Amino acid sequence: xxxxxxPTPADIAPAYARIESVVTKTPIxxxxxxxxRLGAHIFFKCEHLQKTGSFKFRGASHAVSYLDDTCxxxxxxxxxxxxxxxxxxxxxxxxGAEVVMPRNAIAAKIKAVGTYGGRVHFCEPTQQAREAGLAxxxxxxxxxxxxxxxxxxxxxxxxxxxxxLAQVPELDVLVAPIxxxxxxxxxxxxxxxxxxxTVPEVIGVEPQGADDTYRSRALGRRVDDHHPDTVADGLxxxxxxxxxxxxxxxxxxxxxxxxxxxxxxxRHLMSDLKQLIEPSGAVPMAGLLAHKKKFENKRxxxxxxxxxxxxxxxxxxxxxxxx
Amino acid sequence: xxxxxxPTPADIAPAYARIESVVTKTPIxxxxxxxxRLGAHIFFKCEHLQKTGSFKFRGASHAVSYLDDTCxxxxxxxxxxxxxxxxxxxxxxxxGAEVVMPRNAIAAKIKAVGTYGGRVHFCEPTQQAREAGLAxxxxxxxxxxxxxxxxxxxxxxxxxxxxxLAQVPELDVLVAPIxxxxxxxxxxxxxxxxxxxTVPEVIGVEPQGADDTYRSRALGRRVDDHHPDTVADGLxxxxxxxxxxxxxxxxxxxxxxxxxxxxxxxRHLMSDLKQLIEPSGAVPMAGLLAHKKKFENKRxxxxxxxxxxxxxxxxxxxxxxxx
Numbered sequence: 001x002x003x004x005x006x007p008t009p010a011d012i013a014p015a016y017a018r019i020e021s022v023v024t025k026t027p028i029x030x031x032x033x034x035x036x037r038l039g040a041h042i043f044f045k046c047e048h049l050q051k052t053g054s055f056k057f058r059g060a061s062h063a064v065s066y067l068d069d070t071c072x073x074x075x076x077x078x079x080x081x082x083x084x085x086x087x088x089x090x091x092x093x094x095x096g097a098e099v100v101m102p103r104n105a106i107a108a109k110i111k112a113v114g115t116y117g118g119r120v121h122f123c124e125p126t127q128q129a130r131e132a133g134l135a136x137x138x139x140x141x142x143x144x145x146x147x148x149x150x151x152x153x154x155x156x157x158x159x160x161x162x163x164x165l166a167q168v169p170e171l172d173v174l175v176a177p178i179x180x181x182x183x184x185x186x187x188x189x190x191x192x193x194x195x196x197x198t199v200p201e202v203i204g205v206e207p208q209g210a211d212d213t214y215r216s217r218a219l220g221r222r223v224d225d226h227h228p229d230t231v232a233d234g235l236x237x238x239x240x241x242x243x244x245x246x247x248x249x250x251x252x253x254x255x256x257x258x259x260x261x262x263x264x265x266x267r268h269l270m271s272d273l274k275q276l277i278e279p280s281g282a283v284p285m286a287g288l289l290a291h292k293k294k295f296e297n298k299r300x301x302x303x304x305x306x307x308x309x310x311x312x313x314x315x316x317x318x319x320x321x322x323x
Numbered sequence: 324x325x326x327x328x329x330p331t332p333a334d335i336a337p338a339y340a341r342i343e344s345v346v347t348k349t350p351i352x353x354x355x356x357x358x359x360r361l362g363a364h365i366f367f368k369c370e371h372l373q374k375t376g377s378f379k380f381r382g383a384s385h386a387v388s389y390l391d392d393t394c395x396x397x398x399x400x401x402x403x404x405x406x407x408x409x410x411x412x413x414x415x416x417x418x419g420a421e422v423v424m425p426r427n428a429i430a431a432k433i434k435a436v437g438t439y440g441g442r443v444h445f446c447e448p449t450q451q452a453r454e455a456g457l458a459x460x461x462x463x464x465x466x467x468x469x470x471x472x473x474x475x476x477x478x479x480x481x482x483x484x485x486x487x488l489a490q491v492p493e494l495d496v497l498v499a500p501i502x503x504x505x506x507x508x509x510x511x512x513x514x515x516x517x518x519x520x521t522v523p524e525v526i527g528v529e530p531q532g533a534d535d536t537y538r539s540r541a542l543g544r545r546v547d548d549h550h551p552d553t554v555a556d557g558l559x560x561x562x563x564x565x566x567x568x569x570x571x572x573x574x575x576x577x578x579x580x581x582x583x584x585x586x587x588x589x590r591h592l593m594s595d596l597k598q599l600i601e602p603s604g605a606v607p608m609a610g611l612l613a614h615k616k617k618f619e620n621k622r623x624x625x626x627x628x629x630x631x632x633x634x635x636x637x638x639x640x641x642x643x644x645x646x
Contacts, residue, residue, distance in 0.1 A: 027350060029372075048597045049352075049597060053597065108594070115356070263638060263639070267634055270599050270634055270638075271431070271634060274371045274598060275598065276599055277597075279639070310639075311590055311594060311640065312640055314636075314637075315590070315593075316633075
């Protein structure tokens, strides 16, 4: 296999075998109250309980597992979760990690990269600046571990759905958020790999304010313009080349959700599941709430992709109405 | 056994057998980051993931399991969690539930009682008013299921620690919050029942603003005055008679924590465990943070007692510093 060719469903079992011992097998949660509200059977895959608080640790661990012991260190660009994940994965092999982050990355994620031993380097919040910042480190000899547009990353992220499909049999649909497209393209490959006879539908959800994948599908190729404006800070990246190719081939549908719907979804996940899910991680739930008919009576697997966010300044609302 | 005599360790296994099929076997969570911060091994028993969002469903289910099919309905007083738990437990047997709640109960809990089919009746926020409100319903022939000062309730609440001690072997300490004392007295009985040779230490934690148990221990009998003022709305009740007797006999220590420490503990549980824990449920964690030395290098079981709260009005803090 050419290690840089487009990943296939056959890659996912070997990828899982490589990282199974280092990743957390995250639990599944469900809620009678939510199921009733949605008229469906929802199974939440808790990747916010993954090491470093997001699914990104899967791809990072997988990519790092391919590095030689002589590797002089790794570098990446990231809004935060991939950076923290890579820092931890690299540190377990004794490598340093340089993480180029946009200046508008949130404080909790900037802090997390440092917690796991990574070094943060700020850049302007544009795709160009992120890639230019990374190029400087590559020029110095470090190994680039990109956040999503790489086979090892996609194969690693696929293991979340791979696990989910083993934990919950006979799902009709899988729903995941789309940022750069690492998780959704991996999810589609896992569905194909696990689907015995009937392959679950795979649906991606994007914020309206970062709908590059949705528009790219309409156009049939990646759009030229991308000016993300959304509270879902983990989904501001531009969909990757390899990711878009896999999405076009294997993802059944892409839905868009408003900013209000994302906040509403976060509230449901807090009040009904008691889980703190970051805005990006609540985007699939927002898709379910906004497109209820589409999921009615189905068995739906939802990937809660992460839980890293700045906490609300005031936690106590004595006057507040219930969620 | 006189059903109204003081519960003993021997009661807990039979109590668990009665309710095992209806309660959720809640999971255990842990965090490397938190363990490192505290210098201890902490195992969190996730009773906020119990049905109705708190451990109260255990005691309520246990008490309801003793009712005759001819029961005309049940009644209680509650700051909320026992009311919702009783409403659900009663409804599974087809009984109605009248719930006397203090006017200052939080909106989320008032709503929850209704969600599970209970009828809310408000009273002044004093122990006397709560008991007087309940007496009216008893006069009408309903069966009182008190929130904590009853053997069936204490035996039921004990099953949380009973499960925990089966899930995590060789704990050195169990830590639980104290309100009316149902959970802590049950926890102490479970520790005695499960402790093979070495019985884990049992430590209760109270808000300074509702330190009736702490003061009662100093006095050697229940204090006469109790004017709770704390954000931990679930811990404002006055410690029960039977509960205090069991606490005096079997609880090793009672710690007090400030309001700031409770909020800080909630933040840690959100950022490090990604769990939404109500103020009352965060009180044991506040105790760990405030009395770090006491728990150093120990294996500590912490009961996260509930997760029902009004959600913060604003969830998104773009400027905020990390937790």
